Amino acid sequence: MCGKRWILDNKTLLREYIKKYRYFSLNNVVQSIGIKRCVAIKYLQLFKSEKIVFSAGRGFYTSEGREFIYPKISRVIKIRQLIIKEFPNLDFIIWNTLYFQPYYHHQQTHNITVVEVEYDGIQSVVEIISRFYRNVITESKRKLCTSEFDITNDPIIVRPFIRRSPRDGNEPRLEKMLVDIYIINYKYKIMADVDFWELWRSLFSLYRIDFSKLIDYAVGRRNMRVLISQLIDNAGLKEVIFDSKYDLLSNMTRKKGGRCRDGKTRHKTVGIIEKRNTI
Structure with a gap:
């Protein structure tokens, strides 16, 4: 009976710990609660199956269950359909900074569409998109498009596909977009730093990362x-x-x-x- 009550106490302690921290590691649980590692793993797996906790990376967990929902942006939809139609075997990712419009502290008047494609397909994709849209520019590791870039033109940036990008099909995952928009802002200064970090804090507070x-x-x-x-x-x-x-x-x-x-x-x-x- 004593042993059973101890197990229940461990479970309760862990449940209370999860309520206190949105993100935590297995090591944090073991050290803070003072339970055996195998016991912590057992109950974390149980809570994962019950959708009480979720994976946040290797050895890290979160109680945040909400995932980022991709808005429907007509330009993204049309360009995606165009690429699939013209190059059905081409691997690519596409997204738009308008995905973050509801989360900006100050609303952004203009936007950027980012298209990542396999290196050999860059020129062909630029040509086909340019038939229907203006301000299609190319970016590479050696060449930034700073001289051509003008945020007021709502540019479309076509760049080399980055292997191992977090994604779901042609959609980038939130983790990728957060890194990418950090880099985009560093290169092209599309928003004030304070607005960028407000965006990050907003997304971090709402969705699982x-x-x-x-x-x-x-x-x-x-x-x-x-x-x-x-x-x-x-x-x-x-x-x-x-x-x-x-x-x-x-x-x-x-x-x-x-x-x-x-x-x-x-x-x-x-x-x-x-x-x-x-x-």
């Missing part, structure tokens, strides 16, 4: 250190990581690597973080 996907993608975009550091400082993420930048990075980006000279394991992703700290 998978931080593994966000961080892995940020690593691929070479914006890991700058982006995550600013998110922690400006977007209210301290509640997620409990004031520990290192724990968030190491827990969610750790991969197998070789040995350093001091005998310690070197993680490949950590090396990437150190090198890819430029926009």
Whole structure:
């Protein structure tokens, strides 16, 4: 009987902990509640099956169940249909900054459509879109379109497809769009920094974010250190990581690597973080 009551107490403690924190890690649960790791895993799996908690990345969980809903933007729909019709085998992603219109602190008068396609298909896609729309510009790793870019023209940016982008078919996931709009704003200054962080805080407060996907993608975009550091400082993420930048990075980006000279394991992703700290 005593053992049964102890198990029930653990479950109750964990349930109360989940109510207190929107995001948390398995390690946080074990350390804060003082229960065995296997017990914590057992009940977290149970709560996941009951839709009480959800995965927020490797070893991280959230009580936030709402997911971002894509609005229907006519330009996105028409361009998507056009690409599928003309290039049925081409892999691509498309979205528009109007997706975030309800969440901007100050409403944005103009918008950007972003189309990512396989490298060999960029020119063909630019040509076909240009038949129906003006202000179609190309961006590449070596060439920004700053001289051609004018937000007041509602431009369409066609750029190389980025592998391992978080997405659902041709739709980018919220994690990808948050990283991308950060980079777009850095390059082209489409909004004030204060408005960007208000947007981030608004989306973070409303929808579930998978931080593994966000961080892995940020690593691929070479914006890991700058982006995550600013998110922690400006977007209210301290509640997620409990004031520990290192724990968030190491827990969610750790991969197998070789040995350093001091005998310690070197993680490949950590090396990437150190090198890819430029926009």
